[in-house]
Amino acid sequence: MPQRARLIMLQDAIQAVWPTNTWRSCHVVVAVSGGADSVALLRGLAELHRRTSGSGELIVAHFNHGLRGEHSDGDQSWVAQLAQTLNLRGEFGQPAESEQLDTEQSARDARYAFLLNTAERCGARYIATAHTADDQVETVLMRVLRGSGIDGLTGIPRVRSLSASVSVVRPLLAVRREEIESYLQQLDQPYRTDASNHESHFTRNWLRNELLPAIRERLPSDPDRSLLRLAEQANQWSELLESIVAPLVEQTVRVENHRLQFNLTLLADQPAIVVQQVARQAWRAAGWPEQGMGMADWERLSTAISGAEAGKFQLPGHVQVAREAQTLELFRGGFPENC
Amino acid sequence: MPQRARLIMLQDAIQAVWPTNTWRSCHVVVAVSGGADSVALLRGLAELHRRTSGSGELIVAHFNHGLRGEHSDGDQSWVAQLAQTLNLRGEFGQPAESEQLDTEQSARDARYAFLLNTAERCGARYIATAHTADDQVETVLMRVLRGSGIDGLTGIPRVRSLSASVSVVRPLLAVRREEIESYLQQLDQPYRTDASNHESHFTRNWLRNELLPAIRERLPSDPDRSLLRLAEQANQWSELLESIVAPLVEQTVRVENHRLQFNLTLLADQPAIVVQQVARQAWRAAGWPEQGMGMADWERLSTAISGAEAGKFQLPGHVQVAREAQTLELFRGGFPENC
Numbered sequence: 001m002p003q004r005a006r007l008i009m010l011q012d013a014i015q016a017v018w019p020t021n022t023w024r025s026c027h028v029v030v031a032v033s034g035g036a037d038s039v040a041l042l043r044g045l046a047e048l049h050r051r052t053s054g055s056g057e058l059i060v061a062h063f064n065h066g067l068r069g070e071h072s073d074g075d076q077s078w079v080a081q082l083a084q085t086l087n088l089r090g091e092f093g094q095p096a097e098s099e100q101l102d103t104e105q106s107a108r109d110a111r112y113a114f115l116l117n118t119a120e121r122c123g124a125r126y127i128a129t130a131h132t133a134d135d136q137v138e139t140v141l142m143r144v145l146r147g148s149g150i151d152g153l154t155g156i157p158r159v160r161s162l163s164a165s166v167s168v169v170r171p172l173l174a175v176r177r178e179e180i181e182s183y184l185q186q187l188d189q190p191y192r193t194d195a196s197n198h199e200s201h202f203t204r205n206w207l208r209n210e211l212l213p214a215i216r217e218r219l220p221s222d223p224d225r226s227l228l229r230l231a232e233q234a235n236q237w238s239e240l241l242e243s244i245v246a247p248l249v250e251q252t253v254r255v256e257n258h259r260l261q262f263n264l265t266l267l268a269d270q271p272a273i274v275v276q277q278v279a280r281q282a283w284r285a286a287g288w289p290e291q292g293m294g295m296a297d298w299e300r301l302s303t304a305i306s307g308a309e310a311g312k313f314q315l316p317g318h319v320q321v322a323r324e325a326q327t328l329e330l331f332r333g334g335f336p337e338n339c
Numbered sequence: 340m341p342q343r344a345r346l347i348m349l350q351d352a353i354q355a356v357w358p359t360n361t362w363r364s365c366h367v368v369v370a371v372s373g374g375a376d377s378v379a380l381l382r383g384l385a386e387l388h389r390r391t392s393g394s395g396e397l398i399v400a401h402f403n404h405g406l407r408g409e410h411s412d413g414d415q416s417w418v419a420q421l422a423q424t425l426n427l428r429g430e431f432g433q434p435a436e437s438e439q440l441d442t443e444q445s446a447r448d449a450r451y452a453f454l455l456n457t458a459e460r461c462g463a464r465y466i467a468t469a470h471t472a473d474d475q476v477e478t479v480l481m482r483v484l485r486g487s488g489i490d491g492l493t494g495i496p497r498v499r500s501l502s503a504s505v506s507v508v509r510p511l512l513a514v515r516r517e518e519i520e521s522y523l524q525q526l527d528q529p530y531r532t533d534a535s536n537h538e539s540h541f542t543r544n545w546l547r548n549e550l551l552p553a554i555r556e557r558l559p560s561d562p563d564r565s566l567l568r569l570a571e572q573a574n575q576w577s578e579l580l581e582s583i584v585a586p587l588v589e590q591t592v593r594v595e596n597h598r599l600q601f602n603l604t605l606l607a608d609q610p611a612i613v614v615q616q617v618a619r620q621a622w623r624a625a626g627w628p629e630q631g632m633g634m635a636d637w638e639r640l641s642t643a644i645s646g647a648e649a650g651k652f653q654l655p656g657h658v659q660v661a662r663e664a665q666t667l668e669l670f671r672g673g674f675p676e677n678c
Contacts, residue, residue: 128352144483145558147565150572206557214553218545219484222472226486229634233489237576240583245612271582273575295568 010175010183014044017158018128018171026125029061029091029118030110031111032082034075034192037130040180041172043189045128046086057089061118061127063111064094065101075192092286112162119166126253131156131170133228134177138207140227149295153234177226245277253282260286260330267305276302289330292316304328345443349522353383356497357467357510363393365464368400368430368457370450371421373531374412376469378421379519380511384467385425396428398459400466402450403433404440414531430457443543451501458505462571470495472567473516477546479566488634492573497639509515515563584616592621599625606644615641627671631655643667 032038042060049058060083066078071170076092083090101107115127121228136155143152161167184191215223222224248270254261260282267275279301283290297315304313304323312322320331369384371377381399399422403415415431422429432453440446456468475494482491511519514600523530554562587609593600599621606614618640622629636654643652643662651661659670667673 096496141483144480144569145562145565146560147562147568149568150489150576153489203557211554211557214550215484217548218542221485223484223486226484229488230483233612236610237489237580239424240580240612241576244579257421261573273579279456291405 008194010040010179011044011048013175013179014041014048017174018169020048020052020054023126024049024052024056026056027055027059027119027122029115029122029124029127029131031115031127032062032063032079034079034082036180036184036191037132037135037172037177039189039191040183041128041130042082042086043184043315045171046088051292054121054221057122059089059091059118059122059124060086061093061115063093063114065093065107065111066094067101067107068082073162078192091122093118101221112168118167120163125166127162127166129168129170130172132175132177132180133224134173134208136173137224138212138233140203140231141212142204142207147295148236150234153230154238155231155234160337180247183331241273241277244274245281248274248278249281249285252278253285255282255285258332262305262328262330264305264326264328272302272306275305279305286330286332289317290317349379349518350383352386352514352537353380353387353510354517356513357508359387359391359393361389362465363388363395365395366398366458366461367395368398368454368461368466369465370454370466370468371399371401371418372469373401373418373421374469375523375530376471376474376511376516378528378530380467380469381421381425382523382526384510385427389449394602396461398428398430398457398463399425400430400432400454402453403431404446405448406440406446418533423603430461432457434625451507452589454507454539455501456507459502464505466501466505466507468509469505469511471511471514471516471519473547475570476563477543477551479570480551481543481546486634489573489576492569494570494573494637506672510526518620580612580616583613584620586612587617588620588624591617592624594621594624597625597671601644601667601669603644603665605669611622611645614644625669625671627658 002062017339028045030042032042042058045058049056062076062079064072066072080090080092095101095110099110101110118124119127140153140155143155156170156173158173159167159169182331212223217262248266250265252266253265262278262282267278270278276298279298280290283293293316301315301321304311304321305328310323310325312320314320315330318333322329322331362417367384369377369381371381377431381397384397388395399418401418405411419429419431432439434449438449439447440449457463458466463650479492479494482494495509495512496514498506498508551562586678587605591602593602601617601621606617609617615637619629620635622632632655639652640654641658643660644667649662649664651659653659654669657672661668661670
């Protein structure tokens, strides 16, 4: 295939899921670690941006986790150089001195906080990140094995709102890593090796470098494609469930200060999965922490909603549950003595 | 733990999912290969049966695939001996001379045909098979990797109707293989090694003996449990979908000789996943073969149902599709020339 055709293909892939006319008048923050994926995203967006007339600006944002020692500083100045070459503004961040980025989650939280802060400071509407189809495959398989339930099989979302004014988008979510490498090769564009792996912990690397290759070798039926389709299907199922659950939450849940009330009359005949989703959304609406709630806790709460028995029990996060007749009441922080 | 307590535990596990009073008055065919799982099932059921008063009889059924050479005949006489020891009737079958059991599917079809035939001949209501939680884990993971969609993640069903009068039940579906081995050890009950693997082809054995052990070693979060829960959840989702789809099929699909008609008015605003399930159920109601239909074919059919464009195309199994205004018509065997 001639070089020109291939290059156009990657830009077409971006254009297909995130058409230029949706962002050409907005500022866009591009998260660039310096690894292959984010460098390809930046080159692709920069090329689309160059060809498009619009008032929006592309801003290169790089978070220096400092986890790779002197390599980290090397990554940063390399990305700064790339931004300059492309004639784009660069924004750089690092953890506060007090911050301990010793887990993948804390590193991720600090990075997203920096990206959101940068976007809000620059008046950007979007943050573009370079998650690929390979990241999606790994995420879905990991969630299958770690037990997220079907909800989690939806994988990495293509668009997700981070604040009232800023959304994160993943324009490369349908692009395979090998397409990215061949794109960069044809542009003769170098990238920082391993830079894109700084967030990959042990298990994720094992899944990427050992488990998935072993599966691909044995199953000629294209397991990557199976996992990507599973994510698509899970998204369709989630939308269906949402269309049933949203009006039910509206009708049956009351959120007050530290308190959730379920009117059980309308929930009695609903399927278990609907009841559980109503419970999750109510919990979220109350702004209570979900991390402590395991599958068994959600099931316990759902059973209390669907069942006929009165009684009291406690859930993680200091939440008291009390069931009386047709009302289930949840209170966070202990029941007040006199009411 | 004292021996008595452990033994009671396996029988409790059977009793919990398949209480004796549901089958004590029926004849039950127990499928016994001679491997650990089916021997444990037989011993468990025989013990429950012995303790229960009822008019039902347990019948030991063994299908001699002849795939293991002289071992196969050894398995058969071993199972005959076991049945005699337990004072139960034994029924034995083998492939017809013309039958080629050269694939896992053909061996499975022949075995189930024999079991169903035996059940009907003996007037049995149930066929009990010895699928375990480990089989379920393997099946769900295989379907995740091979791409069955969420429908397939429901895994092996606990009960499934085989004919108007006979159902297959799997009372050990929540029991782990290690519990079975410890049960047999405590009974001092031998079994035929490998006999239970005669249906396991290459890929399934790799998944059981290499892939799953590697995953268990790396993920301390109990991946088996995750996969079992996923199957449970997928079952809940399927029930929810069924409760939406069944009335829609009733209202929108007409099945006639070689012909399916969809009234599109009611289907236009339905979510994609609902439309696809309506299409699958209509196809099934027409008795058309599903094997040839891949995911892409189902999607094409769903798009024709939801979309606005008139047109004709063909689907696997010689099915012609024609869309006109508010009707979609499927015809199997080519459109007649003069209508």
